[in-house]
Amino acid sequence: MPGSLAPRLTAYREAAEGRATIRQYPYQPLPPPPRLRGVIQIDPEKCIGCGACATACPAKTLVFDRERARLVYSVTRCIFCLLCVETCPKGAITSLREYEILVEKTPTQVVKHEPARCIKCGRVYASKKLLEEVEKRVKRKLPHLKTCPLCKLEQAAMITAMRVLRARQAYRKR
Amino acid sequence: MKLAVEGLKKNNVEYIETTRTQLKHVVENILSDKECRLSTCLAYDGRGIDGALHVAYIFTCHREGRHIIVDVPVDPATASMDSLYPLTGSPACTWCEAEARDLYGIKFRGNPWKGRLVLPDTWPKNIHPMRKDAPRGKPPVEPEKALKKKPRPGIPLGPYHPALHEPEYFELHVIGEKVVDVWYRGFFVYRGIEKLAEDRFLYHQVPFLAERICGICGFVHSTTYCMAVEAALGIEVPERAKYIRTVLLELERIHSHLLCTAAILHTVGYDTGFMHIMNAREEVMDAAEIITGNRKTYSANTPGGVRVDIDESMARTILEKAEKAVTKGVKLAREYAELDEVKTRLEETGILDRKDAWKWGALGPVARASGIDIDMRRDKPYAAYENVEFEVPVMDEGDSMARYMIRLEEALESLKILKQVLKDLPKTPLRAEGQDYKPFHVGLAASEAPRGECLHYIITGRGKRLWRWKIRSPTYNNLALLPNLLVDRPLADAPVILMSIDPCFSCTDRVILVELDKGRRRSVSLARLTRP
Numbered sequence: 001m002p003g004s005l006a007p008r009l010t011a012y013r014e015a016a017e018g019r020a021t022i023r024q025y026p027y028q029p030l031p032p033p034p035r036l037r038g039v040i041q042i043d044p045e046k047c048i049g050c051g052a053c054a055t056a057c058p059a060k061t062l063v064f065d066r067e068r069a070r071l072v073y074s075v076t077r078c079i080f081c082l083l084c085v086e087t088c089p090k091g092a093i094t095s096l097r098e099y100e101i102l103v104e105k106t107p108t109q110v111v112k113h114e115p116a117r118c119i120k121c122g123r124v125y126a127s128k129k130l131l132e133e134v135e136k137r138v139k140r141k142l143p144h145l146k147t148c149p150l151c152k153l154e155q156a157a158m159i160t161a162m163r164v165l166r167a168r169q170a171y172r173k174r
Numbered sequence: 175m176k177l178a179v180e181g182l183k184k185n186n187v188e189y190i191e192t193t194r195t196q197l198k199h200v201v202e203n204i205l206s207d208k209e210c211r212l213s214t215c216l217a218y219d220g221r222g223i224d225g226a227l228h229v230a231y232i233f234t235c236h237r238e239g240r241h242i243i244v245d246v247p248v249d250p251a252t253a254s255m256d257s258l259y260p261l262t263g264s265p266a267c268t269w270c271e272a273e274a275r276d277l278y279g280i281k282f283r284g285n286p287w288k289g290r291l292v293l294p295d296t297w298p299k300n301i302h303p304m305r306k307d308a309p310r311g312k313p314p315v316e317p318e319k320a321l322k323k324k325p326r327p328g329i330p331l332g333p334y335h336p337a338l339h340e341p342e343y344f345e346l347h348v349i350g351e352k353v354v355d356v357w358y359r360g361f362f363v364y365r366g367i368e369k370l371a372e373d374r375f376l377y378h379q380v381p382f383l384a385e386r387i388c389g390i391c392g393f394v395h396s397t398t399y400c401m402a403v404e405a406a407l408g409i410e411v412p413e414r415a416k417y418i419r420t421v422l423l424e425l426e427r428i429h430s431h432l433l434c435t436a437a438i439l440h441t442v443g444y445d446t447g448f449m450h451i452m453n454a455r456e457e458v459m460d461a462a463e464i465i466t467g468n469r470k471t472y473s474a475n476t477p478g479g480v481r482v483d484i485d486e487s488m489a490r491t492i493l494e495k496a497e498k499a500v501t502k503g504v505k506l507a508r509e510y511a512e513l514d515e516v517k518t519r520l521e522e523t524g525i526l527d528r529k530d531a532w533k534w535g536a537l538g539p540v541a542r543a544s545g546i547d548i549d550m551r552r553d554k555p556y557a558a559y560e561n562v563e564f565e566v567p568v569m570d571e572g573d574s575m576a577r578y579m580i581r582l583e584e585a586l587e588s589l590k591i592l593k594q595v596l597k598d599l600p601k602t603p604l605r606a607e608g609q610d611y612k613p614f615h616v617g618l619a620a621s622e623a624p625r626g627e628c629l630h631y632i633i634t635g636r637g638k639r640l641w642r643w644k645i646r647s648p649t650y651n652n653l654a655l656l657p658n659l660l661v662d663r664p665l666a667d668a669p670v671i672l673m674s675i676d677p678c679f680s681c682t683d684r685v686i687l688v689e690l691d692k693g694r695r696r697s698v699s700l701a702r703l704t705r706p
Contacts, residue, residue, distance in 0.1 A: 007509040014506065035467035035482070058379035081382050081473045086481075110489075142192045 028069045032097050037080040041097045043072060043110050046092035049113040049127030053084035054095060069115035069127040075101050118148035125149065175223050177633065178615045181405045186554060187241045187618050194255050197246050201231070201261055204242055209265065210235040211535065213629060214650070217274035218642040219252060219306045221615060227280055231580040232618070232646075233256060237547075239554030241618055248280055250578045257285035264537045266651055270289040277304035292364065292595065299491070302367055305591040344668075351664050351688055356657040368643050373576040376638045377403060378613065381475045383444075384630075387472065387645065393426050395630070395645065396475040401556060402630040403477040406617025409609050413558075413600035415479040420595050422465065422472060423621075424588040428500055429458040430587075430624035431539075431581040434676040435507045438578055441673040442519040447510040453505060457499035461492045481606030500589045502584045509577060520575040524659040531547035534658060538626025539584065540675055542578035543569050550622035557621075562594045567648055574674035580675075611638050623648050625676055649678045 023030065032038070049071060051064035054072030061077035062084055064070075078101075085093045101107075120170065125148035135142055177492050179189040192200050193600040204210055213234040220228040226247035233242040248255050257265045259282075271282045272291035279302035290297065302308060347355035371380050384399040385392040389402065397419055404411055432455040438448035459469040466472040466482050474482045484492070510516055526536065531544040541548055551559045567583035569576040617632045626648030635641030652675050 004513040004515075008511045010509050011446050011450065015446070016553045033467055035464070037467045037473065056379075056636065058375060058382045079382060079473075080468075081377075 026120070036095070036097055036099060037082050037088045038096045039055045039075055039078070040073065040082070040084060040093050041096050041108055042071065043094070044091045047113075048090055048129040048133045049111070050089065050130050050133075051080060052087050054114060056083045056087040057146050058083065066126070067124055067156060069113040069124055071113075072108065074106070076106050080110040112159065118151055119146045120151040121148060123148050123150075176616065177223065178612070179406050180616055182243070185618065186239060186407045187243060188241065189616070190244045190545065192244060192246055192696065194246055194248070196582055197244065197258070200244055202551065203257060203388040204233050204244070205262065207235060209637055210238045210266055210369060211532070212258070212264050213241075213627070214646040215258070215270040215274065215279040216631060217280055218542050218633060218643075219304070220247070220277065222306060223641075226250060227278060228251060229255065229274060229280060231629070231630065232625065233487075236553055239550070250694070253279055254281035254283060256280035259285050264533065264535055276302070278302050279305070285475065287628055293331060303366065314633055325514060345553065346495065346660070346665060346668060349663055350439070353660050353663055353664070353665055353668060356660045366644065371639050372635070375640075377634065378477055378641055380570070380587075380643070381477070382473060382642065382646075385471055385473065385475070386646070387671055388432050388451050390678060391426055391623045393422050393472050393475070393642070394621055394628055397423060397557070398619050398621045398628050398630040399632070399643075400475050400477045401619035401621065402617040402632045404617070405479075405619055406615040406632055406634055407609060407612060409478045409606050411479055411606055412602040412604065414602040415604050416558045417595050417599050418480045418604075419475070419567065420562075421484065421592060422474060423491075423593050424595070425496065425538065427624045427626070428496060428585050429455050431585045432458070432503045434505075434581055435503075435578055438520070438574070438673050439510060439516065441669045442516055444510060444516055447506065447516070450506050451503050454499050454503035457495040464488060464491060476605065478609050479603075481604070483604060484596075484599060489599070492595050493592060496592050498590055501577060504673050507582050517575070518671055520578055520674070521573060523574045523663065523667045524674060525571075525573045526655060526659060528650045530571070530658060531655070534655050537648045537651050538623065539577060539580050540655065542628065542638040542650050543568065543580045544572035545570040550620050550627050556619070558595055562591050564591050575671055577674040591648070614641065625649055625678060626652060637656075647678065653677050
């Protein structure tokens, strides 16, 4: 085959010059690129338990359990989009330079918060840190933060009903 | 309530609302322009909007870069209308109508497709999964019923390995060494991505899902989706974001084309060439990794902009790497094509002439290798393509060799685009600020994926969720050509021809097709495939 001699020589040359692409992997770990989107880490000190990251997460790998006031991150479902890092208002989430998640025990992070109980029904509805943060931002005490959204709704309904009743009584008296 | 279509006009999309009786005249009018052809059709459940089911036909006029959407309401009580197949004669029409029938329960009179297309044969008749009121839970499949069907004799190719490692099933009927009939069944990985996005995802989370449609050209899908949202909501994308999108799109095109040429060499048995071209391709993957942190699945898109930035030193490195990959990859691929064992396998196999290519709806490199001069980047510029100069290579041979060579030419053009784009990135912010989400707006976007024109059609819905998301990937149309190309060829050529189309089954299989030649229509049951 004289016609295809030249490309054959090229192939040999290429084989001799080509770079080695195989590493002795576990002993010689791959250096991750500078912009690697790796496993995330939540700083429990900075986290206030607002649940914004859980709302943003497309894969629902970050879940905020409102009834126990805890944030759970299970790495197996994570798609490493880092929307949570972008969303977090306190900058509590960072991306680690860690990409090996196929390990025997997959790391799950749980951030436990001190639960805030509703003063009316006693249900847990948020973390105490979140309520403190809200009060700190508006720079005054907010007593209505101490009731859960459901009780607040009930309260609002009661107030409205009372107003209607009073208005009716006033009308009748006239 | 009516759908808002203002966003479409700016995008050179015509929106025509018509009735079932008028549809025929409207479509005749559109098709009288020889540059226009039916791209796809879709159905959506408009019962929550105006009380009717809808079918929308999408036409593409390639040279003008114009799209036409013809929207027809269908009465949900009878749920039937006339098929457009007799009028258009395009196989894409039978499939998309059969898809609409399976998923929405709309009957098309005159559509030759009688069996199941998208759903398994054992799916109950009265459940249409894409309707908004479809029951949730486990899919109702009765396996006993499926086992009753007798298998057909034939040479099975797949579902595990015809040429590439994706699930599809070809049944080649042969006389001696010659293929006389081909029967294709895809759709083993139908996961209902469209339904998933409509139900569970917020509109700004969908790009991450769109990116996972395809493992090779995922960024095209997320970009096209974002463009559709931007068109619907009237978001102006900053220039810099457009340029960065262009960079990533072109890097993706280069690595996709090098992968395809390498895979063709692998299919003809020249694995040395495969290794060397894949080695050259690594440089492009590295470049993408530098920008986004990942070799693939960039997660760089968001409606209204991009999430990553490119600085000057980075731009230089990327360009160096891309140049190295393209010059080396193309040089090697061209030389290896001279080898006798490669040349004889590729030349004059699977010839597709211009007329057939147009009729069967060929797109992208497959169409361009058959002499059809279409390219969405030039015809309807998106991202930063209107600011760069490039040529669209066209070849007339139409054989596997032409499809191999045209990808190399395109990789060189991509490098040219990269050079121009990376030279001066405009200094604007990366994202458009202050988007407001408006329900029931329609958006359509088209882009040139490495495999051809990719279409995304969206209707926004309540609560920042999509009402309807339709994806038409290029392989949907290109795969339709295959039976045509395989018939009357030796059996040994089948994998090469298949590979020269560069099919991407997973992105097609969200919509599925079954292809059958010579008027025979049969469908295989799920149970049959799982049987040893």
